[in-house]
Amino acid sequence: MSDLASASSSSTTPVPSIETLQVFVRVAELASFTQAAQSLGLPKASASTAVQRLEASLGTRLFHRTTRRVQLTQDGQACYERCKDLLADLDDMQTLFQPAASGLRGRLRVDMPMRVAHDVVMPRLPEFLSAHPALEIELSSTDRRVDLVREGFDCVLRVGPLSDSTLVARPLGAMEMVNLASVEYLARHGEPRMLEDLATHRLVQYATTLGQRCPGFEWRDAAGVTHFLPMAGTLTVSDSGAYTAACLAGLGIIQVPRHGLEREVLDGRLRELLPDFLAAPMPVHLLYPHRRQLPRRVHVFMQWLAELLGPRLLPLSSAPSDVTAS
Structure with a gap:
């Protein structure tokens, strides 16, 4: 080796190992050295040492550390996004020349609403995982709006x-809405036939963040214009499970997607109301980050999810294939 090459080699910053990048990404996603180490089967000290070595290699601090939490710095956020791309590209390269029939590999992190996860996805997920036994899925089911990039999700429904x-948002369709109340509630308050009848009824209020003001009963006229009718309500909830439970308990009227509570309607516990005054269908999208090339496992899972939800959705008229979203 020449003196010039030797000097260049000795002054070059060591390239972080793939394992080090995996540890860093896991700590960033879980915001915890302890949880990251446990999920990777490592001692906590090993996870901490790996991140320290990466910080030393890059010459910057990647995390704000306190006794209660671990949070990415601005440089850490930039590093996290690049590491995600790098690791995804590596996974793709490892399966590039494998036949599609060999299945997907790697880890897939997704988020979706609770009702969709519990009622639609979970019953069919064994089939998908049976076709891809080497795939690991982390499925978050929450009604809050997660931060796809900061929390490390591959895609979000x-x-x-x-x-x-x-x-980037891929439109899948729209969920038809319905007005529901329990038979016990209707026995006490009567069944509303017109909007004017709602003056003597209660609406279970729904807010993604408690403290938000609910605009009232939503309905769309023949011209497609959405209106809100203020209604009394003694309960506000912030997740779909509590929303349904409140209706079943007779606490008021709810407005929900038609698919999801068919069983409760068929067995007579809930009854549909005011079919001529329905809220506008709720659009459904798959969201994913801008990347040069999405991993094959993300593409395949999103296509499977789109086909699974398709029969339950109304078409979105003139919807673009890709739109800007949050």
């Missing part, structure tokens, strides 16, 4: 309107 951001 979102129900409801979108706002602007840098994410």
Whole structure:
């Protein structure tokens, strides 16, 4: 080796190992050295040492550390996004020349609403995992709006309107809405036939964040214009499970997607109301980050989810293939 090459080699910063990057990404996703180490089957000290070595190698601090939490710094966030891409590219390279029939490999992290996860996805997930036994799925089911990039999700299923951001949204369709109340509630308060009848009824209020004001009973007229009718309500909830439970307990009327509570309607516990005054269908999108090339496992899972939900959704008229979303 020449003197020039020797000097260059000795001054070069060591390239972080793939294992070190995996540890860093896991700590960033779980915001915990302890949980990251446990999920990777490592001692906590090994996870901490790996991140310290990466920080030394890059010459920057990647985490704000306190006794209660671990949070990415601005440089750490940038490093996390690059590491995710790098590890995804590595996974793709490892399966590039394998036949599709060999199945997917790697870890897939997704988020979706609770009702969709429990009622639609979980019953069919064994089939998907049977076809891809080497795939590991982390499925978050929450009604809050997760931060796809910061929390490390590969894709997110979102129900409801979108706002602007840098994410890519794949429209799947729309969920038809329905008004429901329990038979016990209707026995006490009577069944409303017109909007005017709602003056003597209660609406279970739904808010993704408690403290938000509910605009009232939503309905769409023949021209497609959405209106809100203020209604009394003594209960506000922030997740779909509590929303359904409140209705079943006779605490008021709810407005929910038609698919999901068919069983409760068929067995007579809930009854549909005011079919001529329904809320606008709720759009459904798959969100994913902008990347040069998405891993094959993400593409395959999103296609499977789209086909699974398809029969339950109304078509979205003139919907673009990719839109800006949050």
